[in-house]
Amino acid sequence: MRYAHIVGWGKHLPSRIMTNDDISKLVETSDAWIRDRTGISERRIAADHESTSTLATQAAIAALDVAGITASQIDLIIVATSTPENFFPSVACMVQDALGAEYAGAFDVSAACSGFVYALATGADAIKAGSANHVLVIGAETTSRILDWTDRNTCVLFGDGAGALVLQASDQPGGVLSQVLRADGSGGDLLYVSANGNGPKAANQKISAGTAAAPTADSHFLRMNGREVYKFATRVIDKTLREVMHRVGWTAGEIDLVVPHQANIRILESAMKSMTIPMDKCVLNLDRYGNTSAASIPIAMTEAAEAGRLLAHHKVLTIGFGGGLTWAAAAIEWGVPKVISKPQRTINRFNTSIAGFKRDARKLFRRTESRVMDTIDSTIGKPADSGSAKSSAKTGVPAEKDLAEGTSEPR
Ligand code: UT7
Numbered sequence: 001m002r003y004a005h006i007v008g009w010g011k012h013l014p015s016r017i018m019t020n021d022d023i024s025k026l027v028e029t030s031d032a033w034i035r036d037r038t039g040i041s042e043r044r045i046a047a048d049h050e051s052t053s054t055l056a057t058q059a060a061i062a063a064l065d066v067a068g069i070t071a072s073q074i075d076l077i078i079v080a081t082s083t084p085e086n087f088f089p090s091v092a093c094m095v096q097d098a099l100g101a102e103y104a105g106a107f108d109v110s111a112a113c114s115g116f117v118y119a120l121a122t123g124a125d126a127i128k129a130g131s132a133n134h135v136l137v138i139g140a141e142t143t144s145r146i147l148d149w150t151d152r153n154t155c156v157l158f159g160d161g162a163g164a165l166v167l168q169a170s171d172q173p174g175g176v177l178s179q180v181l182r183a184d185g186s187g188g189d190l191l192y193v194s195a196n197g198n199g200p201k202a203a204n205q206k207i208s209a210g211t212a213a214a215p216t217a218d219s220h221f222l223r224m225n226g227r228e229v230y231k232f233a234t235r236v237i238d239k240t241l242r243e244v245m246h247r248v249g250w251t252a253g254e255i256d257l258v259v260p261h262q263a264n265i266r267i268l269e270s271a272m273k274s275m276t277i278p279m280d281k282c283v284l285n286l287d288r289y290g291n292t293s294a295a296s297i298p299i300a301m302t303e304a305a306e307a308g309r310l311l312a313h314h315k316v317l318t319i320g321f322g323g324g325l326t327w328a329a330a331a332i333e334w335g336v337p338k339v340i341s342k343p344q345r346t347i348n349r350f351n352t353s354i355a356g357f358k359r360d361a362r363k364l365f366r367r368t369e370s371r372v373m374d375t376i377d378s379t380i381g382k383p384a385d386s387g388s389a390k391s392s393a394k395t396g397v398p399a400e401k402d403l404a405e406g407t408s409e410p411r
Contacts, residue, residue, distance in 0.1 A: 005175035005335035006125035008069070008166030010062025010300040013289065014044040020156070026151040034156045039265025040048035043159025043290030046142045052083050055162035056140035058097055059298070063136065067166035068117035068340030070351040071099035075132035075168075077106040078123050080115030080139045080294035082193065082323070083146055084108055091140060100355030102362075105138070112191065113261050113322025115139060115294035117179065117330055120318075124330075127169045128325050134165040139294035146193055148221040157263075158222070159290035163298025164196055166255070168201055174313070178247040180240050187325035190228045195220040197329035198349070229322070230267060236327045237271035239336070241317055244329040252276050256314035256334075259304060262286035262296040293322065312336045 019042045020031035034040055045056065056079055064071060077099075079092040092106035111118040116139035123135035147155045156370070237260070245251070252275050260268055262285060270288035272282050283300045292299060297318055304310050314334040321327040340348075 001171065001173075002128050002130060003170050003173055003175045003177075004167045005129035005170045005172070005334065006165050006301075006332065007168040007338055008063040008067025009164070009298070009305045010059045010063070010064075010066060011163045011290070011299045011302040012037065012044045012058035012062065013161040014055070016045045016047055017042050018045045018159075023156050026149055027155060029152045029156055032405060035071060037266070038157060038290075039286050040157065040290045041287045043288075043292075044161055045144045046160040050160075051085050052081050052140045052142045052162070053091045053098065054293075055142065056081075056091055056095050056138045056164070059100040059140065059162040059164040059295075059302075060099060060136055060138055062162035062302075063166050063190040064099075064352065065345065065349065066215055067134075068338055068344060068348060069166065069168075070348050072103060072351065074099070074101045074104040074134050074136050074355070075106050075124060076126055076135045077101060078109055078119040078135065078137050079106075080109045080111065080112060080137075081141055082112050082115065082293055083140075092138075095136075095138065097100065098355060099352065101136075101335045101357040102358070102378070111183075111294075111298070111320075111322075111326045111328070112324055113183075113263065113291070113293045114320035114324065114326035114328045116163075116261075116297045117318060117320040118181055118326070118330035119149065119294075120167075120176060120330055121179040121181055121205055121328065123167050124179070127167055130327045133169040134187065136164060137167060137298070138162060138164040139292075139296070139298045141226055141295045143222065143291075143293050146195075146220055146221075146222045147216075151223075153226055154222055154224050157291045159292050161289055161292040161295045161299055163295050163300075163302050165298055165301065170335070172335070174335050177331045177333055178244055179330040180244045181328045182236070182240065182246070182326065184325045187228075187232060188323075190232070191222075191224045191227075191323040193220065193222050203384065229325075230264065232325055233267045233321045233327075234270050236321055237267070238274045240329045241271075241275060241319055241391075241398040244285040244317065244331045248331045250331065252316055254315050255281060256311075257281055257283060257304060257309060258314060259283045259297055259301045259318045261291075261319060262289065262300060263291050263321070264348055273311055294320075296320075307325055310334045310346055388399075 020034045077092045094104040109119045123137045126132040143158040283304045283358040316332040319329040
């Protein structure tokens with residue numbers, strides 16, 4: 001039987017700190033209100049040169065270092081994020097490139113603040129099914145870039161950061177033992193960012209900038225009905241943690257640590273109370289980082305591991321909840337720590353440091369290969385452009401020209 005153990009962890013937080021007092025200069029709020037209602041004192045804000053993928057990459061490098069493996073050993077990279085740089089390529093592909101993880105598949109998971117547990121479950125299942133031996137699971141966000149800094153209902157809550165875990169296959173029982181993933185799309189309007197603009201479109205609508213389908217500045221902002229999300233969160237945490245505990249046969253009294261999504265201290269206090277788990281078994285960092293969405297759980301887990309709060313065979317619960325609506329919990333039996341020799345660690349670090357050269361080499365190879373193919377095509381007389389309009393007539397797929405002129409009937 002295969003098990004998925006957590007063998008590496010890492011985090012990366014931007015260095016810029018924004019305090020509650022700083023925010024009270026932007027909107028009508030106060031340090032006292034934010035602390036009392038949320039438990040947050042300060043948060044980190046990404047610098048201009050940072051992005052979700054750069055934060056994710058730094059967290060990943062730290063996690064690989066702890067795991068004592070090289071990027072070439074990773075089979076799969078999953079990034080949970082709601083703030084990707086692009087629709088595609090995914091943040092996971094950007095991390096794959098930055099790490100030089102040449103044998104890894106890579107994709108993003110979009111499940112808002114539950115995203116990390118969704119990603120963890122997916123990675124663990126890939127290992128248990130035998131399709132991967134090492135999975136890098138990352139939660140990374142630059143939520144500050146989608147906040148409306150004039151909306152006090154949301155801008156006081158969120159922060160930027162990234163956390164990463166390395167999952168490794170093992171025949172030793174333990175690791176990610178079970179998970180519960182849930183969603184309720186009927187509550188999608190309680191917490192959302194609608195920026196994509198790819199909703200249902202009128203039959204004759206053109207796909208081009210400036211149409212009704214194009215995103216507006218306002219649609220890029222995160223919007224939340226805080227009170228309703230609060231009620232939803234307090235409703236699902238207790239129920240879902242009990243469900244996942246039941247699946248692995250654990251009782252509340254046996255739990256060593258809970259690593260929850262860091263949204264609001266009052267939500268977590270109420271959930272721990274109804275679970276009869278003391279608050280000192282709940283990992284907290286929202287006072288320092290605010291709500292870092294999909295990144296909050298791996299950051300908290302990394303801090304717990306670094307502080308020696310996660311020991312071999314500890315029974316650990318984790319739970320995420322947020323937009324979608326989505327929520328998800330996992331039961332984890334913490335593994336036995338690996339001993340990595342100093343020379344091995346040095347070799348691994350060297351391998352990581354040459355990722356940039358590998359990337360440049362791959363780009364050069366692709367460019368050279370493309371030129372060679374072009375030369376061969378022109379030598380054997382193949383037309384340079386086989387004609388998109390022509391192929392569209394055959395396949396029914398509208399050509400770019402048709403779309404721009406609005407001449408193609410939507411199917
Ligand atoms: O990560 C995804 C999951 N997200 C969550 O779990 C967030 C869940 N929701 C919450 O954490 C809380 O609902 C909030 C922290 C967002 C808000 O706390 P609340 O105790 O639910 O406040 P409220 O929205 O009921 O507002 C209470 C009052 C209102 O004034 P009135 O109508 O009573 O006069 C708000 O206008 O507080 C006012 N208010 C503020 N005052 C100062 C709202 N935001 C602020 C603010 N500063 N930033």
